Amino acid sequence: MKTRDFKTKLYKQMAKVTKALSNPNRLEILDLLAQGAVPVEYIAEHTNQPVANVSQHLQVLKKSGLVTTERKGKYQYYRLSGKDSYDAWCKLRKFGLSQNKVLSKMLDDFRDQKQSLEIISTEDLIKKMKKKEVILIDVRPEAEYEQGHIRDAISMPQKTLKQHAGSLSKETNIVAYCRGPLCLMADEAVSKLTEMGYKALRLENGYPDWEAKGLPVEIKQT
Amino acid sequence: MKTRDFKTKLYKQMAKVTKALSNPNRLEILDLLAQGAVPVEYIAEHTNQPVANVSQHLQVLKKSGLVTTERKGKYQYYRLSGKDSYDAWCKLRKFGLSQNKVLSKMLDDFRDQKQSLEIISTEDLIKKMKKKEVILIDVRPEAEYEQGHIRDAISMPQKTLKQHAGSLSKETNIVAYCRGPLCLMADEAVSKLTEMGYKALRLENGYPDWEAKGLPVEIKQT
DNA sequence: TTTTCATTCAATAATTTTATTGAATGAAAA
DNA sequence: TTTTCATTCAATAAAATTATTGAATGAAAA
DSSP, X not given: OOHHHHHXXXXXXXXXXXXXXXXXXXXXXXXXXXXXXXXXXXXXXHHTOOHHHHHHHHHHHHHXXXXXXXXXXXXXXXXXXXXXXXHHHHHHHHHHHHHOHHHHHHHHHHHHHSOOOOEEOHHHHHHHHHTTOEEEEEOSOHHHHHHEEETTOEEOOGGGHHHHGGGSOSSSEEEEEOSOTTOOHHHHHHHHHHHTTOEEEEESSOHHHHHHTTOOEEEOOO | OXXXXXXXXXXXXXHHHHHHTSOHXXXXXXXXXXXXXXXXXXXXXXXXXXXXXXXXXXXXXXXXXXXXXXXXXXXXXXXXXXXXXXXXXXXXXXXXXXXXXXXXHHHHHHHHHSSOOOEEOHHHHHHHHHTTOEEEEEOSOHHHHHHEXXXXXXXXXXXXXXXXXXXXXXXXXXXXXXXOTTOOXXXXXXXXXXXXXXXXXXXXXXXXXXXXXXXXXXXXXX
């Protein structure tokens, strides 16, 4: 085989991997899977896509090696295939946020549009948690909290926040976290809580970042 | 704006960055640009694509923030926009090679098909260079060598290797390097040299890897 | 075994991306 | 200023991806 032909083939094959990452719906799915293993239907529900559609996207991700499946009971659970998958996606996301000005501006604008939210860094949170100066709440859907969450965090899904906020103290700082940079649940939670008269802050990064850093978590044993 | 709508926009924007990486021709261009700044025509020639085609691909890469341009004399020089760009692309390539079995098999097969080439690790090369036990040759095009090369390497482009090999000793080990994992120039050079009766080996990684590791290089000052 | 139902498949329409061609642009050289 | 020519643009054809729909599959439950 001629080298030129081989190169053409080689880059074509390489592009199969990158193509898997080139679709917005699949990126959203990856962000969801970074939380842990979930069935197809769950993904469809949380990304507002038809089930058949999600299934097709998952096939693409599977073929590229980014995700794997495992059947449990009547559900097919999808998960990221390994740390490498998550790393690659994170690097890309970070790059996207740093390079693409439209992207970072979009997020900033959306966050500004809400009343300005206070943000706390991971390091500060750790310090304050040691001193028991904060309450940490996980505002992702309960299923994701159960899959794995930051140690000592309380599950308080964003959707039912108003009903359950009563159990929180208005004197203590409340820190909310969610899935990460492209997730807006914590923003919304902090916004709601502030309106209600609580002292709420948003953790700078989400659960996947915390877990990736090797910080203390509680993970569901299977 | 509704959160759902915002998310859709957000991932769509994010996908613009990843889409830039989803095309085989653009990946090859990125590999070429990893060597340094070059004009459009040069890229077209070295990737066997029409100039207009390359120009279009470069627009896409530019819009995504991966590359930047700078005019010098009558040429428009394209280069990677920064270390982040190269990092992101490297991570992806590494991930592709590790996850996509077809890809790694393709490279192995192609390399097996040639007579088996000996490979030397970066660490071993450093040791042997200190002892002056090897001659190091850079087999990339001369222009890329001039942009930057491993310190003490001799430029001996793969294309004109046969004419210039005479200046090499048949007694000493010759180590050839090129652009990296997806580049075949060093393979071809070692193959040729071995046929000609030289003791030739291939460096495991290419120039970009060497430079990224902070090992000694000589870079053109502009 | 039969039923259920989560998931996948298959066909096709809609959309997007890519290649191709030749003309337009515009900066540097003459 | 005029010419040159590297690069970009623009129009359109070709190819690939994605969405949509409804049917098929097949593992677990009944």
